[in-house]
Every structure is written in C-alpha cells, then in structure tokens.
Amino acid sequence: MDSRSVSKHIEELEYQSKPHRLLTLIFPLNPPRAQVLLGLKKRGFGQNKYNGFGGKVEPQESISQGAIRELTEESCLRARSVNKRGVLFFYFENDPVTMEVHVFDTVEYEGEWEETEEMAPKWFGVGDMPFDRMWKDDERWWPMFIRGKKFIGRFWFLEDQVTIVREELAEVDSLEF
Numbered sequence: 001m002d003s004r005s006v007s008k009h010i011e012e013l014e015y016q017s018k019p020h021r022l023l024t025l026i027f028p029l030n031p032p033r034a035q036v037l038l039g040l041k042k043r044g045f046g047q048n049k050y051n052g053f054g055g056k057v058e059p060q061e062s063i064s065q066g067a068i069r070e071l072t073e074e075s076c077l078r079a080r081s082v083n084k085r086g087v088l089f090f091y092f093e094n095d096p097v098t099m100e101v102h103v104f105d106t107v108e109y110e111g112e113w114e115e116t117e118e119m120a121p122k123w124f125g126v127g128d129m130p131f132d133r134m135w136k137d138d139e140r141w142w143p144m145f146i147r148g149k150k151f152i153g154r155f156w157f158l159e160d161q162v163t164i165v166r167e168e169l170a171e172v173d174s175l176e177f
C-alpha cells in the first residue's frame, strides 16, 4: 500500500488489500467563495463531465503537490496554497481498483485560467452547479463542501459509472490522520 494512502484509517481490511489509485481533485474558489471554476473534461476518464481539476499523484510528490501540479497542467492557474477538504473512495462494479480521491479547494492562486488539452474551464455559482453533467456523487458531498465542512465518503458504482448502489458519507473535524 502506498504510504500516502489514508485507506488504513478509513477502510476495512478486505478493502485495504485492494489496489488503490491515488488521485487529486481541486476546486478553485473566487475570493468570497461564491463561484467555483470547473473544467469540462475533454478526454479520458470522465470525458464530457464537469469536474474540478486533478489526476494521478506521481511517485515523488506529496498529495497536495500533486493537486497543485494538476491544477496548473489542466487550467494554467498556479495555487499558492491549498486546503484539504475531503477524501472519497470510489468502487466500480467489476473493477478491482479503488479510486482514492483527495479533494482540495484553493482561494490563493495566480495567473489567468486557460483552456488546455484536457479541460475547458468555466466559472459556476456554487449554488448553481451543473450536477446533471457531473459525477453522481458530487451532488451528495457538494453541500458539505460549500458549507466549509470536511468530509469522508465512499461510493459504490455499477459498471455504468452512473448508478450508486451504496454510499457512506460523513462530515469530519479533521483529515489529519
């Protein structure tokens, strides 16, 4: 198990032994936290969905460094600081790999956003999210996210990547384990 994974603090033993893919997901907020920059994903996993920015954590970096790097690669924004907001585990039917997604926000970033090969960014009001074009779990944890809470969630999807057959979601005081 990757030492940066938080699986052992959250998942049961039988889940801990599955392969995990460590991923980041970061949402830039405008200073009063009224708007969020989402990207329409142009290729790969989650194509044609709006989401935050993110991807695989590289072997030599911390999870926060991965979040900052992916934000720049996908939107051209450079985050000066990030806040840890959530950890999400996704289980897909007939897929042995668990996705462990570390969720961040940033209110301190520099540069102008630009469309990249992977993402077409667009600002949305935090209360006016395009949930019909996002991952199904997002509308579950987004209310916690915009209230400034931290959260841990687990979602079991069917192979269609749309239907959630089971979920666990809880607010937590801390994500430091």
Ligand SMILES: Nc1[nH]c(=O)nc2c1ncn2[C@H]1C[C@H](O)[C@@H](COP(=O)(O)OP(=O)(O)OP(=O)(O)O)O1
Binding pocket: 023, 024, 025, 026, 044, 045, 046, 051, 052, 053, 054, 055, 056, 057, 090, 099, 101, 135, 136, 137, 138
């Ligand atoms: N159910 C889900 N809900 C959600 O909100 N985000 C999800 C999700 N499942 C995956 N993600 C996010 C996590 C991550 O930011 C992105 C998947 O990463 P990518 O597809 O960008 O990974 P790649 O393998 O393409 O990575 P890179 O090549 O490193 O960019 O989708």
